[in-house]
Amino acid sequence: xRKHLTIPVVTxxxxxxxxxxxGLFGTSGSMSAKPKYHGKDTFFLTDDPGNWFTGExxxxxxxxxxxxxxxxxxxxxxxxxxxxxxxxIKPTGSALAVDQDDAGNGMINATFDRPGVYLFVCxxxxxxxxxxxxxxxxxxxxxxxxxxxxxxxxxxxxxxxAAVVLSVLTTIAPTDADKAAKWDIFTAANQINPAVPGVxxxxxxxxxxxxxxxxxxxxxxxxxxxTVVDAATFTVEREINGLDPQAEKKWNNPHNMxxxxxxxxxxxxxxxxxxxxxxxxxxxxILNTVTTGQAPTHIVTIPNExxxxxxxxxxxxxxxxxxxxxxxxxxxxxIDHFPTGxxxxxxxxxxxxxxxxxxxxxxxFKGLGVAGSISILDAETGKVLTEIRQQPVGLPSxxxxxxxxxxxxxxxxxxxxxxxxxxxxxxxxxMQITKNIPVTFTPNGQQGPQFTIFDTxxxxxxxxxxxxxxxxxxxxxxxxxxxxxxxxxxxxxxxIDTATDTVVKFLPTPAGTHGANWGAKLGxxxxxxxxNQFSNAMTVVDPDPNNDGNGADAAVVGRIILANxxxxxxxxxxxxGQGIKPLxxxxxxxxxxxxxxxxxxxLSAEVQGWIDAxxxxxxxxxxx
Numbered sequence: 060x061r062k063h064l065t066i067p068v069v070t071x072x073x074x075x076x077x078x079x080x081x082g083l084f085g086t087s088g089s090m091s092a093k094p095k096y097h098g099k100d101t102f103f104l105t106d107d108p109g110n111w112f113t114g115e116x117x118x119x120x121x122x123x124x125x126x127x128x129x130x131x132x133x134x135x136x137x138x139x140x141x142x143x144x145x146x147x148i149k150p151t152g153s154a155l156a157v158d159q160d161d162a163g164n165g166m167i168n169a170t171f172d173r174p175g176v177y178l179f180v181c182x183x184x185x186x187x188x189x190x191x192x193x194x195x196x197x198x199x200x201x202x203x204x205x206x207x208x209x210x211x212x213x214x215x216x217x218x219x220x221a222a223v224v225l226s227v228l229t230t231i232a233p234t235d236a237d238k239a240a241k242w243d244i245f246t247a248a249n250q251i252n253p254a255v256p257g258v259x260x261x262x263x264x265x266x267x268x269x270x271x272x273x274x275x276x277x278x279x280x281x282x283x284x285x286t287v288v289d290a291a292t293f294t295v296e297r298e299i300n301g302l303d304p305q306a307e308k309k310w311n312n313p314h315n316m317x318x319x320x321x322x323x324x325x326x327x328x329x330x331x332x333x334x335x336x337x338x339x340x341x342x343x344x345i346l347n348t349v350t351t352g353q354a355p356t357h358i359v360t361i362p363n364e365x366x367x368x369x370x371x372x373x374x375x376x377x378x379x380x381x382x383x384x385x386x387x388x389x390x391x392x393x394i395d396h397f398p399t400g401x402x403x404x405x406x407x408x409x410x411x412x413x414x415x416x417x418x419x420x421x422x423x424f425k426g427l428g429v430a431g432s433i434s435i436l437d438a439e440t441g442k443v444l445t446e447i448r449q450q451p452v453g454l455p456s457x458x459x460x461x462x463x464x465x466x467x468x469x470x471x472x473x474x475x476x477x478x479x480x481x482x483x484x485x486x487x488x489x490m491q492i493t494k495n496i497p498v499t500f501t502p503n504g505q506q507g508p509q510f511t512i513f514d515t516x517x518x519x520x521x522x523x524x525x526x527x528x529x530x531x532x533x534x535x536x537x538x539x540x541x542x543x544x545x546x547x548x549x550x551x552x553x554x555i556d557t558a559t560d561t562v563v564k565f566l567p568t569p570a571g572t573h574g575a576n577w578g579a580k581l582g583x584x585x586x587x588x589x590x591n592q593f594s595n596a597m598t599v600v601d602p603d604p605n606n607d608g609n610g611a612d613a614a615v616v617g618r619i620i621l622a623n624x625x626x627x628x629x630x631x632x633x634x635x636g637q638g639i640k641p642l643x644x645x646x647x648x649x650x651x652x653x654x655x656x657x658x659x660x661x662l663s664a665e666v667q668g669w670i671d672a673x674x675x676x677x678x679x680x681x682x683x
Contacts, residue, residue: 099129099168102189104144104181105137106281106311106331108267108635109232112179112189113137119233121190121225123200126171130191132179135164137279139311139332140354141378142181148513150175150193151206160426161403162353162378175201176221182424183354183378183405184330185460185477185518186538186592188230192221209514213501214541227539229570229593235630241540243569243594244630245620250293253586253599253617257290258579259642259669260340261588262325263597263621264313267635270300271627274308281311285327286621286633287343288597290578290641295623295633297343305345309334315408315574315638317358319370319387320652322642322666326372326391328355330637335374337391340642341663349391353378357408357463357638361438362648363415368439375399375406375420382406382420382441397441400434402426408463408521410472411438413648413681417487419472421461425449429478431461435490445490454492457481457508465523465531467557468647468681473531475519478512482522482533482553484560494560498533498553504544516541517550521575524557525585526645526680530602530610531555532587534568534575552589554602554613564613569594571636578641583674585645586616590636595622597636643669647680654678 100122101115112132114122122130132144141162146169149155153173162183171177174195181187192200200221205212211219225231232238268284275281285299301310314330318340327336328351335355337347354377361371371394372385380403384395399406404422411418418436425432430449437444449458459478466472472485480499483492499517500506512518516538524531537549548567552575556563571593577585584606589598599617602610621633643653643666650673656662657670676682 099131100124101131101133102179103133103137104142104187106139108282108631109230109238111181111184111187111230113233120188120231121192123192123194124171125194126174129168129170132167132169134167139275139281139329142183142187145180145182146177147180148176148178148208150177150201151204153177158427162405175207176203176224182429182460186230186536188228190225190231210502210516213503213505213514215503227541229540230538238634239630241593242571242634243591243596244634245594245596245618245622247620249596249618250620251618252293253601256292256581257586257641258581258672259290260296261288261290261578261597262286262316262640262642263288263590263636264315264327264574264638265621265633265635266312266314266330266637267592267631268625268633269628269631270302270625273301273310275311276308281331282631283310283313283635284625285313285316285338286623288619288621291581293617293619295621298623298625299338299343299345303345305348306336307348309348309350310336313638315357316640317360317372318640318642318644319360321656321661322644322653323663324387325640326358328358328374328638330354330356330377335372335385335391337387341665347390349385349393351383351385351393352376352381352396356406359409359411360649361411361415362413362652363438364652366415366439369415373409373411373418373438375409377405377407377423380404382409382436395441398443399436400425400432400443400446404432404434410464410466412466412469412487413646414469415648416469417444419464419466419474419485421464421474423460423462429459431458433458433461433474433483433485435487447485447492454483454495457483457495459511460518463521465521467524467528471557473522473524473555475522475533477518477520479508480510480512480515480517480519481508482519482531482555496555496560496562498535498562500543500545502541502543519553520573523576523587525577525587525602526647526650527585527676528557528647528680529608530613531557532575532577532589532600532602534572534589536572536592537570540570550591552587552598552600554600554610556610563610566600566613566615568598568615569596569618572598573637574639576639576641577645579643579645579673579677581672583677588639588641590639592635592637594636595633596620597639643673645677645680650677651679
């Protein structure tokens with residue numbers, strides 16, 4: 060398990076630089092400098108966890124060069140979808156600007172004008188990270204200053220050595236040794252089972268797990284499995300991977316899932332690819348793979364049983380401008396596609412109202428920079444009813460990389476903004492933002508709307524609303540190993556009370572907290588199941604253990620180890636948790652349709668048992 064860093068941090072950070080065997084500037088380790096090369100070097104954008112920007116000479120996400128040298132970014136040779144190359148952090152005084160207003164696969168070149176650290180990301184997949192370190196005249200890499208990265212100032216220092224900064228970035232971890240040092244890798248002895256069982260199953264997209272022989276059609280390895288947990292016993296039941304011939308060698312970073320009404324089928328998206336899979340829930344067999352478009356993200360079915368589109372899948376394409384609709388007619392077939400806003404959109408984790416009337420879509424970025432928008436669509440026609448654009452001031456100012464949504468029945472939507480660290484609350488009647496809720500922290504525990512990702516290096520991701528509408532569980536991912544108050548952890552879950560739209564509890568979670576969704580708790584109530592991408596563990600959160608309606612006593616009640624000894628996975632076994640899908644689908648608007656099939660013979664005996672185990676309020680959260 061990784062070593063966490065806390066305040067006071069300066070001494071600990073220097074210790075971490077020694078402990079974490081990165082060896083960036085000449086010591087032994089996975090990132091030792093190569094002999095000086097001439098002319099240009101190349102960064103290949105890849106689908107390889109922890110090594111998403113891979114230097115041709117270094118073989119790692121770090122390229123060491125000199126002023127005046129050029130680096131080429133290859134966005135197409137080794138990856139399955141489109142990306143941007145965006146310069147996020149650079150030395151003070153540098154005039155270099157690198158960004159794209161749209162994703163693509165072409166080549167991009169950058170010539171570096173000042174010594175120091177240049178940090179690049181992909182805006183479509185914001186944890187993809189690459190670093191170019193430019194030496195000064197003495198052959199050293201200048202320190203990273205608080206002016207360049209405000210996060211450092213909150214540590215109580217004005218600057219830190221580049222090696223120290225890189226030693227705490229969880230996204231820079233190309234080898235198993237680096238992952239073991241920086242990520243939260245647990246053993247079976249670390250498992251903590253909740254005292255009260257859950258109901259059904261929990262499917263986790265263990266997106267970073269290595270699978271020997273799992274490649275694309277060009278023979279390039281592609282990661283990812285789906286790990287299925289029995290919610291009654293909290294044990295791993297089975298693992299699904301892309302070696303099934305029906306995956307058609309198009310399985311690549313499985314990212315998010317949904318299920319059909321009878322729970323016989325699970326649908327999965329491949330975020331670093333262009334496909335969706337149809338999977339038999341009981342056997343794990345892949346039944347069908349269909350191409351949808353560039354970087355498909357989340358999947359939600361339309362729950363309006365009165366509509367001819369009842370059960371139709373909706374799926375945004377985050378390296379494109381569109382959402383697609385698919386119908387399951389034995390095989391999945393794309394039946395429609397439409398833009399999610401005006402111009403360039405890059406939509407991600409949407410949600411649909413319980414009545415199936417409206418879709419809330421975060422458009423991650425609209426062009427150069429990280430300004431995005433939130434669109435509300437007519438679910439039947441795909442028409443954009445309104446698009447709330449990022450503005451420099453006012454409530455829309457928080458819309459920086461809006462990435463995922465949750466909805467309270469039909470009344471309020473909650474959208475997380477990765478770069479501003481806030482959750483925007485939207486009144487679904489007026490279709491306007493009513494409040495922004497900060498959910499991230501600086502290293503010394505400060506919080507507020509004035510802090511952005513540069514201050515916190517934390518990003519809120521999935522914000523699902525509990526089926527009864529009482530709480531929002533916001534998964535907050537840290538890009539570093541630095542712990543911070545009030546949780547004593549680098550990552551956390553923020554529990555929002557929807558009655559007041561305030562955070563009532565922050566809960567510590569393992570590294571890379573990313574996905575969250577709600578499942579049934581045996582005997583009544585709900586668990587928030589939380590996936591952690593830089594860990595092999597799933598977190599179980601009870602938002603109200605004593606059932607008094609007050610989330611102030613929300614607690615982490617379980618840590619479920621997803622590693623199951625898969626051959627060849629090594630330290631990646633069970634890692635990469637992003638999309639998470641508890642079954643049954645407990646949300647208002649969906650659970651009622653599954654319950655309606657009870658006793659009809661359309662449910663398997665196993666699924667019928669799950670439905671029989673639900674309380675009356677779980678079977679009908681809205682009470683109507």
